[in-house]
Amino acid sequence: MTHAELRNQFPILNQQVDGHALCYLDTAATSQKPLVVTEAMRQFYLQTNANVHRAAHRLSTEATEQYESVRSQLMHWLNASRLEEIIFTHGTTEAINMVAHGLTEHINPNDLILVDGSAHHANIVPWQQLAKRTGATVTAIPLTTDCRLDRDAFRQLLAEKPVLVALSHVSNALGIVNPVVELTAEAKAAGALTLIDGAQAVAHLNVDVQSIDCDFYVFSGHKMYGPTGVGVLYGKYHQLDRLQPMLTGGEMIKTVSFSRTTFGQLPNRLEAGTPAIAEVIGLGAAVRFMQSLITLDIFAHEATLLQYLQQQLQALDDIHLYGAHPDNVGVVAFNLADEHHQDVGILLDQQHVAIRCGHHCAMPLMASLDIPGCCRASIGVYTTKQDIDRFIEALHSVKELLE
Ligand code: PMP
Numbered sequence: 001m002t003h004a005e006l007r008n009q010f011p012i013l014n015q016q017v018d019g020h021a022l023c024y025l026d027t028a029a030t031s032q033k034p035l036v037v038t039e040a041m042r043q044f045y046l047q048t049n050a051n052v053h054r055a056a057h058r059l060s061t062e063a064t065e066q067y068e069s070v071r072s073q074l075m076h077w078l079n080a081s082r083l084e085e086i087i088f089t090h091g092t093t094e095a096i097n098m099v100a101h102g103l104t105e106h107i108n109p110n111d112l113i114l115v116d117g118s119a120h121h122a123n124i125v126p127w128q129q130l131a132k133r134t135g136a137t138v139t140a141i142p143l144t145t146d147c148r149l150d151r152d153a154f155r156q157l158l159a160e161k162p163v164l165v166a167l168s169h170v171s172n173a174l175g176i177v178n179p180v181v182e183l184t185a186e187a188k189a190a191g192a193l194t195l196i197d198g199a200q201a202v203a204h205l206n207v208d209v210q211s212i213d214c215d216f217y218v219f220s221g222h223k224m225y226g227p228t229g230v231g232v233l234y235g236k237y238h239q240l241d242r243l244q245p246m247l248t249g250g251e252m253i254k255t256v257s258f259s260r261t262t263f264g265q266l267p268n269r270l271e272a273g274t275p276a277i278a279e280v281i282g283l284g285a286a287v288r289f290m291q292s293l294i295t296l297d298i299f300a301h302e303a304t305l306l307q308y309l310q311q312q313l314q315a316l317d318d319i320h321l322y323g324a325h326p327d328n329v330g331v332v333a334f335n336l337a338d339e340h341h342q343d344v345g346i347l348l349d350q351q352h353v354a355i356r357c358g359h360h361c362a363m364p365l366m367a368s369l370d371i372p373g374c375c376r377a378s379i380g381v382y383t384t385k386q387d388i389d390r391f392i393e394a395l396h397s398v399k400e401l402l403e
Helices: 003-008 035-048 058-078 092-102 125-134 151-158 180-189 237-242 277-292 298-314 341-349 363-369 385-402
Strands: 086-089 112-116 137-141 164-168 193-197 216-220 231-235 253-256 261-263 319-322 331-336 356-358 374-378
Touching: 035 058, 035 277, 058 086, 058 231, 058 277, 086 092, 092 125, 092 193, 092 216, 092 231, 112 125, 112 151, 125 137, 137 151, 151 180, 164 180, 180 193, 231 237, 298 319, 298 331, 298 385, 331 341, 331 385, 341 356, 341 374, 341 385
Parallel strands: 112 137, 112 164, 164 193, 193 216
Antiparallel strands: 086 231, 216 231, 253 261, 319 331, 331 374, 356 374
């Protein structure tokens, strides 16, 4: 596959908006979907649609086989050690909530939970709610002035023996990659459980959960070229098995009577109700899509583009970049001096350039940067150098307009 063929997998990028080509630099919010994903979901609805794990009929058997084969695909893709370690969720947010809810009875008053200071709200609020239920405390791991996790402060906090450490693999607002293998090892040596939010990582890095050695790893399908409404909670078998299910009902039980219900085994125990079957099948197609890009050396392509984007932005006058390091992935965060990020975003949109502006669901990070928000341009496998050039050109005219 050539890069042009890859891009043709995304018809949305070839459409004209008001007679202009669209320049999509908001992949971190959600990626566009390749034809192989939309086609897999369409074929499922046209040919196979039936509920899974239930009926004796042929369509249901086929739907179940397709659904379960995606679990197997994900097990291999993430290098998990058992099928039961892959739980389908509706996304990262739900997956983190499942862990935070599920651990309630294992957390005691005065227990300490550490959360990465650059975390997305989805990796903060569920821990605060858990702390409220249990009397535990949530403490942020501070960042250094260059926005990386402060390793010395982390070690000092680990000396307080936290029960759990929740980290981002990649910061959604800045694109900074946390050294999760080392951080997890340190947290583990201090006796803590570890959860890694991989929402911004899986589309840009090879993830091997056994080499990270975390207890939980979570992500959403829609940020890695898959559909919305589906995500993954990976957990080590014995850790998942300790979680109290957040949702109860059909599919997850062994026996039910009005006097007593017993729960089934993993993975069903954590997948109550009818799952997002077509979306899981779409996610399987997204994984195959990503695997098919290996020959294009796509992560190297993205790294070159991101560095080009950082350099082009840095060359502008009156611009502030946040946490821009050469080893970041996917994202660049910036503000034009004295201009409100929202104004910049709206004016760029008028030139058919799509970026995201705001606090990026990372209000504590914005507070530590002492800004209300910023602009974020983000790239994906389909992004081209022409996209970046158009964006920079549009930003020049935004600057002129605002001056
Ligand atoms: N964590 C990170 C790092 C994210 O970027 C996002 C999505 N912006 C989330 C969590 C939440 O993901 P979702 O909305 O798909 O549940």
